[in-house]
Amino acid sequence: MKLRIWGALALAMALAGCNEVKNPGYQGWVEADMIFVSPDESGRVTKLNVREGDEVKKGAPLYEVDDELQKADLNQQNATLANAQQTYDRAASLSRTGSGTQASFDAAVSALRIAEARVNTSQTRLARRSGFAPVGGIIQQIYFREGEMVPAQRPVLSIMPPGNMKLRFFVPETDLPKIAVGDEVRVTCDNCAADLTARIYFIATAAEYTPPVIYSLEERSKLVYLIQARPNRPASLRVGQPISVFPDVKTPVADKR
Numbered sequence: 001m002k003l004r005i006w007g008a009l010a011l012a013m014a015l016a017g018c019n020e021v022k023n024p025g026y027q028g029w030v031e032a033d034m035i036f037v038s039p040d041e042s043g044r045v046t047k048l049n050v051r052e053g054d055e056v057k058k059g060a061p062l063y064e065v066d067d068e069l070q071k072a073d074l075n076q077q078n079a080t081l082a083n084a085q086q087t088y089d090r091a092a093s094l095s096r097t098g099s100g101t102q103a104s105f106d107a108a109v110s111a112l113r114i115a116e117a118r119v120n121t122s123q124t125r126l127a128r129r130s131g132f133a134p135v136g137g138i139i140q141q142i143y144f145r146e147g148e149m150v151p152a153q154r155p156v157l158s159i160m161p162p163g164n165m166k167l168r169f170f171v172p173e174t175d176l177p178k179i180a181v182g183d184e185v186r187v188t189c190d191n192c193a194a195d196l197t198a199r200i201y202f203i204a205t206a207a208e209y210t211p212p213v214i215y216s217l218e219e220r221s222k223l224v225y226l227i228q229a230r231p232n233r234p235a236s237l238r239v240g241q242p243i244s245v246f247p248d249v250k251t252p253v254a255d256k257r
Contacts, residue, residue, distance in 0.1 A: 025188070025244040026227075028169025030237045034140055035164070036155035037131050039065050044149050045156060050139045056159065060133045063156050067129040074122040077115070084108075084115035137161035140239075165234035167198050169245045170224035173207060179247050185229055186246040193236050198229035198245070 043065035050062055091108035094100025140160040144150040167187065171179060181203055187196040204226040229245070231237055 025246045026169045026171055026175075028167055028243050028245055030231075030239055030241045030243060031166055031168050032140075032160045032239050033164040033166070034158040034160055035135055035137065036158050037062060037134065038153050038155040039131065039150060040128050040152065041070075041125065042150060042152045043067075043069075043129065045144050045146050048142065048146055050142075050157070052139050052142055054139045055137070056133045056139060057136045058133055062131040062133055064131070065129045065150065065156075067126055070122065070126040070129055074119070074126055077119045077122045081112075081115040081119050084112045088112040131156060133159060135159060135161045137164075160239070162234045163230070165231060165237060165239070167229045167231060167237075167243060167245065169227055169229075169243070171227055173223050173225065175247075176203075176225055179203065179227065183247065186248070187231060187237075187243055188246070189237070189241055189243045192243075193233070196231065196233060196236060198231045200227060200229045202226075202228040 045063055046066050047064040048062075049060075050056060056062070088108040088111070091100055091105045095102070095105045137159040140158045142157045143154070144156045150156055179200065181200055183200045184197050185200060187198050188194075189196075207223040207225055237243075
């Protein structure tokens with residue numbers, strides 16, 4: 001009788017072990033919402049102040065693009081502004097003495113305002129030939145280097161703010177009721193720290209088939225829901241890294257089953 005009991009216990013332990021192997025949590029990967037920094041107008045990159053992997057603070061200089069055309073345009077607009085100012089001064093003087101007409105004075109005022117606006121626009125175009133970090137983060141990738149032509153509104157480089165890193169994983173429909181926005185989940189990966197967690201901030205409302213690119217050990221034919229979470233220690237993860245997610249921080253899914 002005892003032999004049967006021990007045999008049953010051994011079988012149960014073996015099945016539990018196999019079950020853990022078959023249910024290693026929800027599989028996913030690490031992604032990030034990059035910040036792309038680009039010039040408003042095309043030009044040649046004349047200077048790069050950063051390299052890939054550098055950490056930058058908000059407002060740090062990143063690159064410079066040739067500005068000869070913008071400087072020439074500003075000089076032209078300044079000359080136009082000077083002429084408009086002279087015309088305005090003359091019209092104002094005539095208006096005070098009663099020698100000039102109101103229409104001439106109004107036209108001079110309008111021309112002066114337009115010239116001032118065009119100078120401001122040229123100054124802005126010139127200032128934007130230098131790129132500055134809109135946020136703090138890590139330089140993720142540089143797309144154009146010194147001497148290369150960058151088209152208008154094409155990014156010279158991308159920045160990855162730590163707060164923009166996210167985990168994407170898929171959960172079967174049957175397990176969806178166990179998970180809610182705001183839940184904390186445990187995260188594991190190869191050679192990662194043992195205390196990684198993340199907080200769920202997004203759960204898809206529409207189901208989809210498991211994508212073929214997912215690192216899944218489950219059946220690929222079942223419908224799943226996309227879930228996204230923010231890691232508590234983003235610096236410990238890398239973009240594209242495969243991960244396993246367990247909804248209960250204290251008790252992994254594999255242990256529950």
